[in-house]
Amino acid sequence: MCIRDRYQRRVHGGMYSEEITGLVIDLGSETTRGGYSGEDVPQVYIPSSVGVLEDPDNPMRKRYYVGDSTILVRRDHMDIVESIRGGAIVDKEAAFHLLQGIFVDHLRLPSKPQYPLLMSEPGKHSQEHRQRLGELVFEQLEVPSFFTVKSPVLACFASGRSTALVLDSGATTTIAAPVHDGYVLQKSLNKHDIGGDTVIERLRAHVEKRLEKPIVPPYEVTVSVDSNMNRTYETVSYPHTHPRYATYARKLVLKDMKETICKVAENPAEIPRDEKVEYVLPDGKTLPFDDSRYQVSECLFTSTMEGPDPAAFKGIHHMVLDAINKADLDLRKELLSSIVVTGGNTLLPGFIDRLQRKLCEIAPQNAKVKIISYPTPIERKFATWIGGSILASLGSFQSLWIPKAEYEESGAFILEKKCP
Numbered sequence: 001m002c003i004r005d006r007y008q009r010r011v012h013g014g015m016y017s018e019e020i021t022g023l024v025i026d027l028g029s030e031t032t033r034g035g036y037s038g039e040d041v042p043q044v045y046i047p048s049s050v051g052v053l054e055d056p057d058n059p060m061r062k063r064y065y066v067g068d069s070t071i072l073v074r075r076d077h078m079d080i081v082e083s084i085r086g087g088a089i090v091d092k093e094a095a096f097h098l099l100q101g102i103f104v105d106h107l108r109l110p111s112k113p114q115y116p117l118l119m120s121e122p123g124k125h126s127q128e129h130r131q132r133l134g135e136l137v138f139e140q141l142e143v144p145s146f147f148t149v150k151s152p153v154l155a156c157f158a159s160g161r162s163t164a165l166v167l168d169s170g171a172t173t174t175i176a177a178p179v180h181d182g183y184v185l186q187k188s189l190n191k192h193d194i195g196g197d198t199v200i201e202r203l204r205a206h207v208e209k210r211l212e213k214p215i216v217p218p219y220e221v222t223v224s225v226d227s228n229m230n231r232t233y234e235t236v237s238y239p240h241t242h243p244r245y246a247t248y249a250r251k252l253v254l255k256d257m258k259e260t261i262c263k264v265a266e267n268p269a270e271i272p273r274d275e276k277v278e279y280v281l282p283d284g285k286t287l288p289f290d291d292s293r294y295q296v297s298e299c300l301f302t303s304t305m306e307g308p309d310p311a312a313f314k315g316i317h318h319m320v321l322d323a324i325n326k327a328d329l330d331l332r333k334e335l336l337s338s339i340v341v342t343g344g345n346t347l348l349p350g351f352i353d354r355l356q357r358k359l360c361e362i363a364p365q366n367a368k369v370k371i372i373s374y375p376t377p378i379e380r381k382f383a384t385w386i387g388g389s390i391l392a393s394l395g396s397f398q399s400l401w402i403p404k405a406e407y408e409e410s411g412a413f414i415l416e417k418k419c420p
Contacts, residue, residue: 022116022392022401023107025099026151026385027084030171030196030344033385034102037118037392041378042385044106047071048084049248050094064094066101071248074219076240080248086173086193087122087151088129089136096140103141116145116401118392120384123152123168123177123184124191127416134412138404145401147392148419150184152177154387155342158379159372163331164338167320167355168384169300169345171196174316176323178335183420188326190319194299196345199262200254202296207254210287217249218282233284253282264301264350265294266357297348301358317358336363337370342383346373 026033035043051065083094103109137146152166156179166177174195178185224232257279265271271294279287301315324335352373359369374380
């Protein structure tokens with residue numbers, strides 16, 4: 001059964017449009033997903049950061065590079081700029097080129113798309129973010145109509161539910177958001193700046209301590225193969241490489257290392273000490289790992305601060321329970337038995353088992369704790385986008401689009417008024 005059918009049967013019982021009714025964009029700190037409504041998976045999955053190269057003769061003129069195929073090509077003086085952080089726009093110009101690249105280069109659409117656009121936004125937004133969003137989509141991209149929905153709500157819809165506790169752990173942030181009847185309970189939402197990048201930073205410190213130097217990025221390595229299939233690695237220096245590009249290239253190696261070898265221990269007291277794996281670095285050197293492959297992810301389930309500060313991070317499991325306990329008493333039982341887990345950081349092997357174990361330890365006695373993780377990694381990774389795809393293809397949703405003319409008449413206030 002496809003994702004659409006599963007949601008159709010559980011929630012709405014039908015009313016889907018088979019035609020393309022809109023475009024769906026899910027903005028993330030590390031990657032952005034895009035595609036057509038009604039599809040099961042996004043057609044576009046690219047970095048949210050963009051390459052920027054200034055014209056040496058005119059610094060006001062810049063060239064932007066969007067997508068893996070262009071960013072991974074090293075160019076002298078090319079900078080790497082974050083367009084999105086924590087689901088919010090931090091560089092409007094970079095975000096414009098990111099979205100335009102998705103429409104034109106990846107979806108093969110005109111620079112001014114003729115389809116309505118649905119975009120995700122953080123569980124707790126700011127008026128400044130909404131204003132930037134309105135200016136970007138209506139004034140720069142000139143979309144005909146638009147709507148924005150909070151990421152936890154879309155992840156909830158993707159699971160076939162309208163009420164759940166959504167745990168979304170991405171690259172830069174982790175949030176625990178209670179959703180009730182399709183609305184995020186703002187006063188109960190918990191958010192901490194901890195996620196995949198936190199694990200990567202701990203991994204970087206461990207690797208550089210072992211190597212006694214930074215990782216050699218792939219663009220500095222050339223590989224030759226002789227007639228006996230023996231490989232020879234040579235390091236080449238590029239002095240005009242922008243420092244942020246070098247950092248970005250090294251981070252990609254660490255991200256692959258994290259996804260390839262790192263795990264979460266179900267019980268930290270029982271981490272296997274004799275389990276050893278090796279990772280081959282871009283320069284051909286082999287880096288061995290033992291229990292350190294488990295240790296770098298312990299930051300997700302342990303406190304980062306000492307003292308009684310209630311706002312301090314005490315572990316993802318405490319984030320979940322604290323968010324549930326902030327909700328109304330009559331909702332807590334349902335939320336505890338409907339914990340939807342999403343986000344690329346939750347794909348670490350052992351994450352779900354550890355979360356289940358820790359929640360059972362701190363939950364009220366005899367309480368039923370049920371974690372809902374999607375059947376496939378693809379669904380867990382793309383849950384927010386999938387929820388948007390489902391929502392934008394519902395016939396009952398089509399009357400909710402905000403036309404460009406209405407934005408021009410009312411300004412960004414119309415987004416606050418119509419988008420919950």
